[in-house]
Amino acid sequence: MTEAVTGESDEVLTRVDGDVGYVTLNRPKAINSLNQTMVDTLSTVLIRWERDDAVRAVVLSGAGERGLCAGGDVVAVYHSARKDGVEARRFWRDEYLLNGLIGRFTKPYVALMDGIVMGGGVGVSAHANTRVVTDTSKIAMPEVGIGFIPDVGGVYLLSRAPGKLGLHAALTGAPFSGADAIALGFADHYVPHSDLDAFAAAIASDGVEGALAHHAVEPPPSELATQREWIDECYSGETVIDVVAALRGHDSQEANDAANLIATRSPIAVSVTFEALRRAADLQTLEDVLVQDYRVSSASLRSHDLVEGIRAQLIDKDRKPKWKPAALTQVTVADVAEYFAPVDDDLTF
Numbered sequence: 001m002t003e004a005v006t007g008e009s010d011e012v013l014t015r016v017d018g019d020v021g022y023v024t025l026n027r028p029k030a031i032n033s034l035n036q037t038m039v040d041t042l043s044t045v046l047i048r049w050e051r052d053d054a055v056r057a058v059v060l061s062g063a064g065e066r067g068l069c070a071g072g073d074v075v076a077v078y079h080s081a082r083k084d085g086v087e088a089r090r091f092w093r094d095e096y097l098l099n100g101l102i103g104r105f106t107k108p109y110v111a112l113m114d115g116i117v118m119g120g121g122v123g124v125s126a127h128a129n130t131r132v133v134t135d136t137s138k139i140a141m142p143e144v145g146i147g148f149i150p151d152v153g154g155v156y157l158l159s160r161a162p163g164k165l166g167l168h169a170a171l172t173g174a175p176f177s178g179a180d181a182i183a184l185g186f187a188d189h190y191v192p193h194s195d196l197d198a199f200a201a202a203i204a205s206d207g208v209e210g211a212l213a214h215h216a217v218e219p220p221p222s223e224l225a226t227q228r229e230w231i232d233e234c235y236s237g238e239t240v241i242d243v244v245a246a247l248r249g250h251d252s253q254e255a256n257d258a259a260n261l262i263a264t265r266s267p268i269a270v271s272v273t274f275e276a277l278r279r280a281a282d283l284q285t286l287e288d289v290l291v292q293d294y295r296v297s298s299a300s301l302r303s304h305d306l307v308e309g310i311r312a313q314l315i316d317k318d319r320k321p322k323w324k325p326a327a328l329t330q331v332t333v334a335d336v337a338e339y340f341a342p343v344d345d346d347l348t349f
Helices: 036-051 074-083 086-104 154-158 165-172 178-184 193-215 228-234 240-249 253-263 267-280 286-300 304-315 333-338
Strands: 012-017 020-025 057-062 067-069 109-113 116-118 130-133 138-140
Touching (some): 020 036, 020 193, 036 086, 057 193, 067 109, 109 193, 130 178, 130 193, 138 178, 154 165, 154 267, 165 178, 165 228, 165 240, 165 267, 228 240, 240 253, 240 267, 267 286, 267 304, 267 333
Parallel strands (some): 020 057, 057 109, 067 116, 109 130, 116 138
Antiparallel strands (some): 012 020
16 A cells, blocks of 8 residues: 655655555656655655665656656745745755765666656656656756756766767757657666556566566667767857857757757856866766755855746746846856855765
């Protein structure tokens, strides 16, 4: 029987079937967006199950039909940022520690990346050792659209994607498919959406490998991967301004569309994201990148664009953010560097 974790919340449901622990994010009306209670509960459950010899594997899923997880509760971040930022920083700290725990998890951890998987949803799934996507998967790190920077260790994966595919995904914030996720290194296996419930149940009876053998199929071709030529060419510039110029100067409509999309994003967020990926490529571990993420996210709380971006997209919903600086050409090297400065409570693992 599925039940809430004792003393915690009905927003995270757990059950054990045989030797498999099933954990379900249970805020379907919010597409299972993560809040502080959910992060705390997930951490408690995973630590307990990792230590429990009777639990040999874990399966993560999301309640409802819309997706695994649409991200963190950014409206709560908005209100915290307008106040003193304390609650937002606590949330990010605990969320990033959870991401690190998932990345180090010693037992099979099967993330069912079905439907919408964005932002914080990527953090609880794409660092798993067994990542399953479907034909309905819609995955993204869309933070630049709200004046934020991809976090939850996303730039660890983006910076290691083939060629410049990760940089394209990060700077545009555009969603990509399950097949694209496998090509990018965000996922491992492809199971048809119609088979997903049977696959999840089969893990308890047949084990992870047996369930995969019965239900995983060859993914369709990745549309992103087929566009490697112009993506690698245009995103090889030394600066974001170089990249946008190359995109605008290219003869493919897809490149022009990417330039137009980047132009709607926060200039400072796009610039910091570009630098975050460059730095992440030189960092050795997921934990190292999460330390960087915490610094960058903490700096974002002091920015104009995070509050303004969330206001425009989710509070007033006018979709007309007034970014400051208003253009990429107005962002300075010093502006970007400030985001990477150590903080008093630097993350440690």
